Amino acid sequence: MTNPEALNREKQKKRIGLPDLEIGDDKNVILRFAPNPNGPLSIGHSRGVVINSEFAKKYSGKVILRFDDTDTKVKPPLESAYSMIEEEFEWISGLKPDLVIRASSRMEIYLEAAEGMISRGICYVCRCTASEFKELRDSKEACVCRERDVGQNILDWKMMIEGGIDEGGAVVRVKTDLNLPNPALRDWPALRIQHTAHPIVGNRYKVWPLLDFQSAVEDHLQGVTHIVRGKDLMDSTRKQTLLYGLLDWDYPQTLYWGRVKLLDFGGFSTSSIRKSVENGDYSGWDDPRLPTVAALRRRGFSSESLREFWVELGLSQKDISIPMQSIESKNSKIIDRYSERRSFIESPKKLYITSENGDKIDNFGSIFINRHPDYPEMGEREWDLGDGSIFISENDYTEGLIRLKDFADVEIKGDIAVIISREKTDDLPIIHWVSSKNSTEAVMIVARGSEIDNVEGIMENIDGNLGQTLQLERMGFARIEGISDSGRISLIWLHG
RNA sequence: GCUCCUGUGGUGUAGUUCGGUCCAUCAUACCGGGUUUUCAUCCCGGCGACCCGGGUUCAAAUCCCGGCAGGAGCACCA
Known part of the structure; x- marks a missing residue:
């Protein structure tokens, strides 16, 4: 017998975003994110921040940031972590927690x-x-x-x-x-x-x-309606439900997510990272080799990419392995829109441009290139070519015809690049380059697995983009970390 | 050993509650093509999956039974 109702059912419809919560009669939604402040947040923690804060947004509810800092021995709190976490919470979620409490102050x-x-x-x-x-x-x-x-x-x-x-x-x-x-x-x-x-x-x-007791009492006191946490805490739910039963309290609705493993990072725990950081094995919590929120932020990840990523993963209880590439692809799409283009030349090789008949020219004047190819309204960057001395990457160097991007077709012979035509000829390989007159020495920090590479090069002037992410032509995204007194630019690699 | 959770393409994910509209969704990766004065972004096409075995049924990814696999808890950690 066919169930007539089945005909009206909408199946095969892609559910987007978070599942629905069961809401009580008072329509109240109060959630909490409760980390141990034994270090700042890891990428794994960011899931908790995103899921809880996005549920709060979805139901116009509240999120409490609660520091579960009742262990002084095994995972003792790190004093500086409290403020770091509070700040990271705000960065990731885009909003301040409605309430911040510390278990240790409510003893x-x-x-x-x-x-x-x-x-x-x-x-x-x-x-x-x-x-x-x-x-x-x-x-x-x-x-x-x-x-x-x-x-x-x-x-x-x-x-x-x-x-x-x-x-x-x-x-x-x-x-x-x-x-x-x-x-x-x-x-x-x-x-x-x-x-x-x-x-x-x-x-x-x-x-x-202990956690199970402190959390049970606090959730009740704060009127928490929904607990969303890792399924490793399922027994915690069961213990607390027993206690709530004895006290005749109502236990919150509980949802779980499974274990997440980031394939590009080994087995990291906050405790082990803390040990390594304190040992000096890493430059700090934001060392780009670390799977911390601080490191992602430093490299230039957008918080939006983290939010979209975790929301799309949803709340499956499956244990999963995720390549960083899937977060990176999300991030590229988001930051491409506002990342200005700049040229960075690794292993620079100096060349001199000459006119069509091979003459050196004292002053070529300037060319103007869009800061972003798709959004001319973002303005132009001016390249003063001066006497024609430029840098290209050793990796791109080859004698013969080549197109200097946004400038001219040239024929390279030795260290001379003769201009063949300003117009672009089809099918000529295009390489990026930089004019020595408006470029400066630069170093880019690149994390390669457990190693750090300091890639030396020549960087196009950045004019006022300190702290911003840029897209390096033909390379990928990087963030400007600083400029030294001597004018040397420091970059940190984000991803391709 | 005891208790519990989870098994859909390479990686994730939708659909499983209430069996049929599912020769199974979407994303990412990969392959091919297009746009582009970047190896970026964007667009088009392709590839590829219901853990296994029984059972119920006209009909099973979906229900039942039995396996198997992965993970978690059994801390005076969170």
Whole structure:
């Protein structure tokens, strides 16, 4: 029997962008992006920023930037990362977060919440060692601590927060059903003891919440309606849902994305990058060999390309491998529109232009070339040819006929280029070049895998494009990083 | 070992909820051609996929069962 409704269904329609969220009756949408500030953002993090902020835009909702900085030992916060992340969030999403909070400055709230839950018997203090507990948990057995009365638990709790118990000596657990099929969820740990100082709040607190607890309490307090996160946090959702059940709270809608691997970068984690940066293996967090947002930005990526890229990927739970090329192709299309053209000559070779009959000329005057071939309204660049001394790349050098782009057909003999015709002859190879009168020495930083190349060359004058991305004729995109006192230009390579 | 997630072309992705309009969408990559005084941008064409095996059904990418493969969690990390 054919379902008559099926005939009206619109299938095979390409869904564009983000999926729809389930929206509550109040139409409220509150999301959060919650990184650990143990370093600035990586490319992977940018997915979280984009997805959450784009959902907020789509539903006129709010996004909270929350620093989950409750670990002082394994992944301790980096003080400078807070402001970097806040700034990067704004750059990537194009908007300021509606609220910025730090878990470390809200410790009183979490500790109070924990104490309340211990009093109600929802949580208990467990004095077992991690390995002892693991053994019991795996066999679905309760440890002795679980059965102790609330009064005893509160005494232990007080001792914990006063620093009377060493690290590892006790932990607060959420009491769950020990017969849960998933061992990860059985009496999961909520708070633990840390005596190492926190870089922001010092050693005022001896007991710190773990992610699952802190996040659970905070999401509820902030009225978060939707959580979008990596599927590696699925068990986190399950743990938190158990806690919400005990407290009779409503758990937010949760969506996941799968693991993303960028093929052009090896296995990087924020911790490992931090170590290398602090070791001096890299010039900084924005070293172009690094998969950090800072590096992409420095090279000249547009934030728009990141937004489009992640939105188009959507929220599939598949684990995927992405070549950087797919982000780059998006970026090229976006920045081509406003990237002025300039000439950069690698391995320069000096030539002298002469007139048709081979005479040297004292002053050729100037030629004018569009800053952008498709948008003449962007103006022209003036090339003063002076006495005719120019540079072409050694790689392009060959005796015989060739077209100097936007100028003339020439015949090269030795270091002389005789003008054959100003008009272009069809089928002549075209090369880029630069007049020595309005060019200067330049160096371009190029990341090649794990190596950095400083490519020396001669660069056409840039007149006022500091910080901008340019398209280098016949090469690709690069960004102007600076000009030294001596006039030497520094470039950084973006992509082809 | 226990628990969970995911399998559509080289890489991603749409379609799977509710079986038919799907000889399967779009992008990227690749190949070929066009425009262009750049190897850029732009335009046209081509290539190429439903993990495997059963089952249900007139009809399966879609539903059921069983495999297989990849990934994640089982941290007093986030």
